[in-house]
Amino acid sequence: MTEIGRARLRSEDARLVTGRTRWTDNLTPAGTLHVAYLRSPHAHARIDRVDVEAAKGRPNVVAVLSGADLAAEQGALPCAWQVTEDMRLPAHPPMAVDEVRYAGEPVACVVARDRYSAVDALEDIDVDYTPLPVVVDMERAVQDGADLVHGDMGTNESYTWVFEQGDMDAAMRDAPVLLERRFVQQRLIPTAMEPRAVLCEPDGEDFTLHSATQIPHILRLMLSVVTEIPEHRIRVVAPDVGGGFGSKLQVYGEEVLALLLARRLGRPVKWTESRSEGNMAVHHGRDQIQRVALAADRDGRVRGLKVELLADMGAYLMLVTPGVPLLGAFMFPGIYKMDAYSFSCTGVFTNKTPTDAYRGAGRPEATFAIERLMDDLAAELGVDPIEVRRRNWITHEEFPYDSIAGLTYDTGNYEAATDKALALFGYDELRAEQDERRERRDPVQLGIGVSTYTEMCGLAPSRVLGSLAYGAGGWEHASVRVLPSGKVEVVTGSSAHGQGHETAWAQIASDRLGVPFEDVKVLHGDTAVAPKGMDTYGSRSLAVGGVALFRACDKVVEKARTIAAHLLEASEDDLEFGGGRFSVKGVEEAGLTIQEVTQAAFAAHNLPDGVEPSLDSDVTHDPENFSFPHGTHLCAVEVDTETGFTKIREYVAVDDVGTVVNPMIVEGQVHGGLAQGIAQALYEEAVYDADGNLTTTTMADYLLPSAADLPTFTTDRTETPAAGNPLGVKGVGEAGTIASTPAVVNAIVDALRPFGVRDVPMPCTPERVWTALREGGAR
Amino acid sequence: MPRIRVEVDGETYEDDVEPRLLLVHYLRERLGKVGTPVGCDTTNCGACTVLLDGLSAKSCSVLAVQADGRSVTTVEGLSLDGAGDHPLQRAFHREHALQCGYCTPGMIIASLDLLRDNPDPSEAEVREGLEGNLCRCTGYQNIVRAVRGAAAEMRTREVAP
Numbered sequence: 058m059t060e061i062g063r064a065r066l067r068s069e070d071a072r073l074v075t076g077r078t079r080w081t082d083n084l085t086p087a088g089t090l091h092v093a094y095l096r097s098p099h100a101h102a103r104i105d106r107v108d109v110e111a112a113k114g115r116p117n118v119v120a121v122l123s124g125a126d127l128a129a130e131q132g133a134l135p136c137a138w139q140v141t142e143d144m145r146l147p148a149h150p151p152m153a154v155d156e157v158r159y160a161g162e163p164v165a166c167v168v169a170r171d172r173y174s175a176v177d178a179l180e181d182i183d184v185d186y187t188p189l190p191v192v193v194d195m196e197r198a199v200q201d202g203a204d205l206v207h208g209d210m211g212t213n214e215s216y217t218w219v220f221e222q223g224d225m226d227a228a229m230r231d232a233p234v235l236l237e238r239r240f241v242q243q244r245l246i247p248t249a250m251e252p253r254a255v256l257c258e259p260d261g262e263d264f265t266l267h268s269a270t271q272i273p274h275i276l277r278l279m280l281s282v283v284t285e286i287p288e289h290r291i292r293v294v295a296p297d298v299g300g301g302f303g304s305k306l307q308v309y310g311e312e313v314l315a316l317l318l319a320r321r322l323g324r325p326v327k328w329t330e331s332r333s334e335g336n337m338a339v340h341h342g343r344d345q346i347q348r349v350a351l352a353a354d355r356d357g358r359v360r361g362l363k364v365e366l367l368a369d370m371g372a373y374l375m376l377v378t379p380g381v382p383l384l385g386a387f388m389f390p391g392i393y394k395m396d397a398y399s400f401s402c403t404g405v406f407t408n409k410t411p412t413d414a415y416r417g418a419g420r421p422e423a424t425f426a427i428e429r430l431m432d433d434l435a436a437e438l439g440v441d442p443i444e445v446r447r448r449n450w451i452t453h454e455e456f457p458y459d460s461i462a463g464l465t466y467d468t469g470n471y472e473a474a475t476d477k478a479l480a481l482f483g484y485d486e487l488r489a490e491q492d493e494r495r496e497r498r499d500p501v502q503l504g505i506g507v508s509t510y511t512e513m514c515g516l517a518p519s520r521v522l523g524s525l526a527y528g529a530g531g532w533e534h535a536s537v538r539v540l541p542s543g544k545v546e547v548v549t550g551s552s553a554h555g556q557g558h559e560t561a562w563a564q565i566a567s568d569r570l571g572v573p574f575e576d577v578k579v580l581h582g583d584t585a586v587a588p589k590g591m592d593t594y595g596s597r598s599l600a601v602g603g604v605a606l607f608r609a610c611d612k613v614v615e616k617a618r619t620i621a622a623h624l625l626e627a628s629e630d631d632l633e634f635g636g637g638r639f640s641v642k643g644v645e646e647a648g649l650t651i652q653e654v655t656q657a658a659f660a661a662h663n664l665p666d667g668v669e670p671s672l673d674s675d676v677t678h679d680p681e682n683f684s685f686p687h688g689t690h691l692c693a694v695e696v697d698t699e700t701g702f703t704k705i706r707e708y709v710a711v712d713d714v715g716t717v718v719n720p721m722i723v724e725g726q727v728h729g730g731l732a733q734g735i736a737q738a739l740y741e742e743a744v745y746d747a748d749g750n751l752t753t754t755t756m757a758d759y760l761l762p763s764a765a766d767l768p769t770f771t772t773d774r775t776e777t778p779a780a781g782n783p784l785g786v787k788g789v790g791e792a793g794t795i796a797s798t799p800a801v802v803n804a805i806v807d808a809l810r811p812f813g814v815r816d817v818p819m820p821c822t823p824e825r826v827w828t829a830l831r832e833g834g835a836r
Numbered sequence: 837m838p839r840i841r842v843e844v845d846g847e848t849y850e851d852d853v854e855p856r857l858l859l860v861h862y863l864r865e866r867l868g869k870v871g872t873p874v875g876c877d878t879t880n881c882g883a884c885t886v887l888l889d890g891l892s893a894k895s896c897s898v899l900a901v902q903a904d905g906r907s908v909t910t911v912e913g914l915s916l917d918g919a920g921d922h923p924l925q926r927a928f929h930r931e932h933a934l935q936c937g938y939c940t941p942g943m944i945i946a947s948l949d950l951l952r953d954n955p956d957p958s959e960a961e962v963r964e965g966l967e968g969n970l971c972r973c974t975g976y977q978n979i980v981r982a983v984r985g986a987a988a989e990m991r992t993r994e995v996a997p
Contacts, residue, residue: 756880
């Protein structure tokens with residue numbers, strides 16, 4: 058059985074189900090000191106004085122430092138994405154020095170012999186603040202005379218980025234149908250189950266930093282840039298990491314400070330956050346106000362789409378904060394053909410926790426808007442929402458297709474995915490039931506929501522990132538080492554935190570090299586072990602890193618072929634490779650296994666001229682294009698019009714993620730993605746009060762769905778291989794999240810249209826549904 | 837400081853502890869039982885769930901002194917040979933009921949307690965029963981399947997939870 062496409066159980070599980078884990082917080086080398094942070098209780102205030110003397114006198118306390126104490130060495134946290142030349146990028150000290158700009162910003166820290174003593178001593182730090190005007194509302198923040206987050210900047214606008222294609226005036230002029238909407242993407246807290254943790258161990262001039270991060274390589278470089286400690290003196294290890302979802306795609310102040318404190322104190326320094334400080338201090342996601350206008354002909358053909366965004370940056374720009382909405386800029390047109398498209402986004406500072414990437418990063422926002430609009434267009438025209446999509450989508454004969462937003466969609470088959478989803482869902486039957494319930498004025502109404510999405514992932518072609526002024530490339534590295542005994546080590550620059558690389562990468566190597574799965578060991582997440590990498594985000598691991606591995610395996614086979622041909626005294630062209638064995642065509646008994654070739658390559662007694670000993674390879678793969686997964690999601694909800702309570706009755710997801718290496722892992726990614734997308738639709742919201750206090754600091758207030766809140770999903774796939782890589786794979790990590798939010802909200806609105814409801818703001822809580830019903834003129 | 841005597845995963849420990857020390861910190865930082873992680877500080881996530889005298893308890897909301905004279909079972913104690921051979925551990929692996937694995941110890945221990953109460957739970961009963969344990973990766977579907985699969989095996993094999 059070929060390994061690619063096989064539902065292999067995961068190699069990672071053995072340690073995870075038995076508690077033999079390697080979370081960062083598990084590590085406590087001898088002499089470790091523990092850090093606790095004092096965080097601002099104000100959303101915006103001047104720091105007049107920080108008195109740390111009393112805290113220093115507490116038992117077990119080793120050091121107490123304010124931002125001012127570290128001002129000379131702490132530098133500024135990096136932003137790697139200067140999206141426009143005139144983008145305003147305020148300095149972002151790891152610990153605030155003169156001014157705090159969001160509640161939860163670190164102001165001082167205690168280093169102590171144990172974590173209880175460190176937290177105790179925070180009580181004795183005395184800070185005088187002068188409160189300053191607080192900016193919480195983006196739309197008010199961009200008005201003239203608004204209070205300012207950064208007083209010296211003179212504005213709360215960081216940048217405005219625009220994109221235009223086609224003749225928008227012509228598209229809008231006399232359009233028979235014009236839909237104008239204002240959608241709000243609420244602020245979300247990514248909430249990986251493992252809170253952040255960082256441990257830094259000094260060793261002379263060298264430092265080893267363990268961190269719960271998605272990006273050990275980027276972090277290493279950035280730590281060096283920020284602290285001016287030379288890069289080769291820093292080793293970053295991402296051991297077992299308990300989920301990320303974008304929140305650990307960051308260079309956090311606490312990581313920089315761990316390094317600085319370890320250097321200053323000469324001892325291992327560890328910090329592990331509590332969930333309630335994490336909710337304030339881990340970057341948040343989404344938070345956009347979208348003004349969209351869609352023009353269409355009477356037959357439903359879309360003419361043009363105009364998008365104007367306000368995107369909440371929070372108080373500072375972090376690693377990719379300003380770029381997140383741009384990742385959506387290219388996806389608002391979705392799978393549809395149109396004549397004109399315009400996009401503009403203004404990044405706005407507010408006195409809130411900085412935002413940055415959260416699962417989907419820009420694409421869920423875009424997909425939400427276009428898919429909500431398509432359902433509204435169908436309702437406006439009195440046409441079935443599937444039919445409206447059929448009239449506008451790119452047909453499978455039209456690929457490769459240059460989208461209005463300037464992307465080239467390589468492959469896809471929206472018809473096939475939709476047909477499959479409709480059949481699994483029982484679309485016609487559910488529509489019939491909906492009619493029935495409407496007719497009999499059932500207090501529980503049925504709604505059906507459609508989402509036919511695509512997304513761009515597999516970040517990313519370095520050229521494209523360069524053209525968008527991103528600070529780095531989007532390649533990935535892999536190396537393959539066939540050890541003298543024939544066992545294989547695979548090194549990947551992609552850093553897993555739940556995705557199952559140790560299994561899937563071994564499958565790829567096993568498949569390509571013809572060695573047993575068990576003979577492959579996958580190494581990752583340590584800059585000393587995997588020296589090159591661009592890490593894990595943007596559904597890039599398989600589509601970029603997996604392809605790097607695929608090519609690295611082929612490179613090993615090519616070298617082995619040269620050696621085998623030499624040993625067999627045959628021409629390379631006459632050798633066939635299959636099942637881990639080279640054989641001479643037509644002479645089945647004349648052959649060598651890859652293990653035998655490896656031994657010869659190791660001994661190096663008899664190698665062809667110019668061939669170096671040992672069997673290994675390195676490949677750095679830079680994709681030529683993004684990958685474009687797509688699919689059709691259908692959601693049926695029951696909405697109780699008396700209580701506003703929504704229950705998901707059916708959820709069908711048919712996704713096309715190209716060739717699948719491990720269908721079990723792919724299905725798991727879809728399940729988890731759906732849960733997070735549904736959570737945005739129904740449950741989650743980071744809430745700030747008028748004074749800029751986050752009121753959802755705990756899991757009691759920020760509503761992560763439990764098993765009882767979610768339905769059983771029906772998932773299936775169509776398989777249209779990507780044309781852009783030899784494996785035919787597309788990313789899958791974010792697709793479920795991207796597709797599901799609009800499917801659920803469309804379903805709720807569909808249930809309530811007879812009551813005059815046209816929209817329900819997210820999260821669609823019972824109260825909001827009930828309010829929408831009343832405002833819609835509920836009968 | 838009070839002295840406590842606790843049996844953890846079959847071994848007996850005697851320690852002087854601060855009265856305010858949380859059980860989970862006692863397990864992790866004093867005993868090196870780091871298999872039980874901490875996911876929140878408000879008892880919502882359940883990652884730190886252990887069995888206390890056979891009943892599930894969130895060890896972030898129990899003081900170490902409250903465990904005095906009692907027995908604690910963590911995920912590390914489920915399989916005596918450390919090979920992950922408890923039916924629940926095997927089922928979580930088989931059904932791909934974990935991704936990052938951070939919630940898994942608590943999820944498995946909470947499932948044990950659930951199956952003790954109800955050896956043959958329906959899907960809805962598993963979902964309700966695990967309401968106090970949050971997972972951010974899996975969407976729960978495979979967890980539900982794993983728990984029901986393990987339940988079936990435990991019923992036929994009469995594995996004592």
